[in-house]
Amino acid sequence: MNITAAIPPADEQHTRSKLWYVTSDDKPRGFIQSYALDELWLHTGTACNLACPFCLEGSKPGDNRLQLMRFDDAKPYIDEALTLGVKQFSFTGGEPFINKDMIRILDYSLRYRPCLVLTNATEPLIKRITHLESLRERNHKLHFRVSLDHFEASQHDAGRGEGMFDLALEGLRKLHEMGFALSVANQVLADMSSEEVTKQFAAVFRAAGLPEDLPRIEFPEFYPPETEVSAPQITQNCMADFQTEKSRRDFMCAFSRMVVKRDGECQVFACTLVDDDADYVLGKTLSESLQVPVSMKHHRCYSCFRFGASCSEMK
Ligand code: SF4
Numbered sequence: 001m002n003i004t005a006a007i008p009p010a011d012e013q014h015t016r017s018k019l020w021y022v023t024s025d026d027k028p029r030g031f032i033q034s035y036a037l038d039e040l041w042l043h044t045g046t047a048c049n050l051a052c053p054f055c056l057e058g059s060k061p062g063d064n065r066l067q068l069m070r071f072d073d074a075k076p077y078i079d080e081a082l083t084l085g086v087k088q089f090s091f092t093g094g095e096p097f098i099n100k101d102m103i104r105i106l107d108y109s110l111r112y113r114p115c116l117v118l119t120n121a122t123e124p125l126i127k128r129i130t131h132l133e134s135l136r137e138r139n140h141k142l143h144f145r146v147s148l149d150h151f152e153a154s155q156h157d158a159g160r161g162e163g164m165f166d167l168a169l170e171g172l173r174k175l176h177e178m179g180f181a182l183s184v185a186n187q188v189l190a191d192m193s194s195e196e197v198t199k200q201f202a203a204v205f206r207a208a209g210l211p212e213d214l215p216r217i218e219f220p221e222f223y224p225p226e227t228e229v230s231a232p233q234i235t236q237n238c239m240a241d242f243q244t245e246k247s248r249r250d251f252m253c254a255f256s257r258m259v260v261k262r263d264g265e266c267q268v269f270a271c272t273l274v275d276d277d278a279d280y281v282l283g284k285t286l287s288e289s290l291q292v293p294v295s296m297k298h299h300r301c302y303s304c305f306r307f308g309a310s311c312s313e314m315k
Pocket residue numbers: 032251252253254270271272273274294295296298300301302304305
């Protein structure tokens with residue numbers, strides 16, 4: 001896999017900042033050249049029923065930094081992804097079930113591939129739970145990943161609002177009873193051993209009538225959009241010295257893309273973690289986006305590099 005990108009002549013550099021190509025001390029950046037489109041993420045919009053201060057998307061009620069993606073926006077990308085051999089469609093927000101086209105988008109996607117939806121499993125999902133009935137009959141599996149920040153209700157509710165822990169568990173239970181595949185996402189709890197965290201979550205799941213071994217995905221702190229974060233810069237040498245061909249293929253930008261709607265048009269970003277930086281717009285079509293080597297310039301790239309952080313459950 002190619003981990004370099006030629007610095008274009010000065011008159012062709014206008015589309016991206018110089019920092020896309022070199023670090024602040026002028027060393028060549030590490031790059032990832034995508035080898036496939038295994039997973040297509042669609043961002044359903046940054047509107048959310050909750051306003052968590054730590055949200056990496058800055059989502060909140062009425063937010064439109066990223067606009068609601070309508071069925072007619074999503075369909076051409078779903079169709080194009082199918083021609084490129086995509087294996088899964090994944091959806092993130094905001095809260096996807098705020099979007100009134102979500103069921104229709106899922107209904108269409110599930111005819112062709114398995115789908116993953118990231119949700120807070122509270123009111124917007126619970127209100128539409130009966131609309132999910134028909135999706136159980138589709139050709140492919142529908143999987144939900146529910147955010148549960150902490151195994152203690154008070155800690156979860158401190159960020160998400162009182163009663164949200166219980167509501168998320170109610171949403172999880174309803175989805176489980178309907179037979180959907182489930183996982184849970186939480187932030188890394190650095191002051192506790194992973195065994196203890198697993199034990200505490202298992203007790204919560206058991207008490208809620210859920211399988212106690214529900215898969216859990218842990219995330220490092222990503223910080224809200226456009227936060228100035230000082231993270232080590234990843235050079236071309238770092239990608240060669242500290243990564244292998246195999247580990248480089250596991251970076252999301254090596255095998256996935258994300259489509260968002262901004263300012264009335266859809267754009268393809270390198271991954272789910274960089275939509276606050278216009279340098280990461282790689283084109284309007286998926287095919288053209290796959291030709292662009294992806295720079296390790298964003299501060300969140302360090303989480304991928306150092307901790308193997310990934311929103312995907314495919315690798
Ligand atoms: S955040 Fe991770 S997946 Fe996204 S572009 Fe950076 S290294 Fe790639």
